Each structure stands twice: as structure tokens, then as C-alpha cells.
Amino acid sequence: xxxxxxxxxxxxxxxxxxxxxxxxxxxxxxxxxxxxxxxxxxxxxxxxxxxxxxxxxxxxxxxxxxxxxxxxxxxxxxxxxxxxxxxxxxxxxxxxxxxxxxxxxxxxxxxxxxxxxxxxxxxxxxxxxxxxxxxxxxxxxxxxxxxxxxxxxxxxxxxxxxxxxxxxxxxxxxxxxxxxxxxxxxxxxxxxxxxxxxxxxxxxxxxxxx
Numbered sequence: 001x002x003x004x005x006x007x008x009x010x011x012x013x014x015x016x017x018x019x020x021x022x023x024x025x026x027x028x029x030x031x032x033x034x035x036x037x038x039x040x041x042x043x044x045x046x047x048x049x050x051x052x053x054x055x056x057x058x059x060x061x062x063x064x065x066x067x068x069x070x071x072x073x074x075x076x077x078x079x080x081x082x083x084x085x086x087x088x089x090x091x092x093x094x095x096x097x098x099x100x101x102x103x104x105x106x107x108x109x110x111x112x113x114x115x116x117x118x119x120x121x122x123x124x125x126x127x128x129x130x131x132x133x134x135x136x137x138x139x140x141x142x143x144x145x146x147x148x149x150x151x152x153x154x155x156x157x158x159x160x161x162x163x164x165x166x167x168x169x170x171x172x173x174x175x176x177x178x179x180x181x182x183x184x185x186x187x188x189x190x191x192x193x194x195x196x197x198x199x200x201x202x203x204x205x206x207x208x209x210x
Contacts, residue, residue, distance in 0.1 A: 001202065005191075006191055006194070007087070007088055007089060008087060008126045009089070011087060011129050012126065013029065014029040014033070014194050015029075015125050015186070015187070016028050024189070024190070025194065033201065036198060040198075041205050051106070051152050055106060058149050058152070059146050060102065062146040063104045063146055064076075064077060064093075066144050066168060066172060067100075069168055070171075070172050078091050078094045084133060086191040087133065089126075089133050098136055098139065101126065101127060101139070101141055101142065102142050102144055103144065105144065107148065108145065108163065109160055111145045112173050113173060115173065115175045118173050123141050124141075128179070128184065128187070129187065131179045137178060137179040138176065141174070142174050143172065143173040143175070144171065145172075147161060147163050
């Protein structure tokens with residue numbers, strides 16, 4: 001079978017370390033690959049949606065506008081997808097020498113106000129895939145706090161969702177990362193191990209359902 005290319009946004013699910021050094025994949029990684037094998041055999045995609053992802057999609061343009069207004073830039077949304085032999089991804093912004101990924105926070109309590117608070121292993125692995133694919137040395141997570149659409153707020157307090165009265169400078173938090181090629185080699189190793197396990201699972205499903 002053609003090797004499966006992992007999406008940048010999902011790569012962290014196979015990057016966790018196993019409990020023993022002789023195991024290339026952790027239990028969590030195997031669980032993710034088992035899910036992929038089932039989707040492949042049965043021909044469907046399990047799309048997970050939540051109010052948090054719904055907000056991110058709905059306010060993407062507002063977050064980009066906020067970022068540009070704060071930093072006096074005129075960045076536009078990237079629409080190019082890049083792929084190599086192991087991974088695939090479509091970043092939010094490519095500046096020419098840096099990748100910026102916008103994350104629209106759900107509410108004021110969930111908005112990280114310092115770079116330290118905004119560090120996230122899932123987003124970091126995602127950014128490392130982008131740096132690899134675009135061949136740049138810098139990646140930035142930009143947490144943006146814009147108002148939540150009314151229909152998504154539900155029964156939560158409106159004052160933690162309506163934020164346009166707050167200084168825009170206080171509503172963007174940037175978290176920088178620098179490229180590390182040794183970690184890219186680690187991604188290659190994990191993806192190759194994942195593909196070997198995926199192929200094994202697909203054969204097992206076929207054998208058990210003859």
C-alpha cells in the first residue's frame with residue numbers, strides 16, 4: 001500500500017514515547033493508527049467537531065485581521081498544501097522566512113496571556129512539520145482573542161466572550177519556536193513505524209473478515 005502521510009495537525013498523536021525503548025510506538029500512537037486503519041478499510045473519515053473548533057473556523061478572518069492590526073502587517077491566509085514522503089500540511093501564514101499559525105481562543109479564561117502559558121506540545125509538533133515542509137527556521141503560534149459568535153456561547157457568561165473593548169495589544173500572544181532537524185528525523189522514524197503497523201493492521205482486518 002502507498003505510505004500514509006500524516007497531517008501536521010495530527011502528527012503529535014504518534015510522537016509520544018513508548019514505555020519501553022524497544023517499542024517504536026506508544027499505546028496512544030497505536031490507538032490512533034488503529035483508528036486510521038478502520039477508516040481506510042471502511043472508507044470513511046471520523047471528523048471531530050466541537051464549539052472550540054467551530055469558533056476557530058468562524059472567526060479565522062477576524063483573528064488574522066487582529067494580528068495584522070496589532071503588528072502592522074498585511075499577511076494573507078495561505079492556501080498552499082505541501083507534502084513530502086512522510087507528512088502533509090497547510091499552514092495559516094507563510095511570511096517568506098517564518099510560519100505563523102493562528103489559534104483563536106475560546107474565551108478569556110482559556111486565552112494564554114504569556115508565551116510560557118501558550119506552549120503546547122500538539123501545536124509545537126504541528127509547527128515543526130510546517131518548518132520542515134516550508135524549509136524555514138522559525139515558527140510562531142499566535143493566540144488571538146476575538147469575540148465569540150453569539151450562537152456558540154450558549155449559557156456561558158457573555159463578558160468572557162465579548163472582547164472588542166479590550167486593547168488589541170492584549171489580545172494576541174505569540175509563542176516562538178526554532179527548527180530542530182533532529183526532531184524531523186524523529187518524525188520520519190515515527191511515521192515509518194506507524195506505516196508498518198498500519199499495513200499490519202489492514203492485513204489483519206482483511207484476514208479476520210474473510
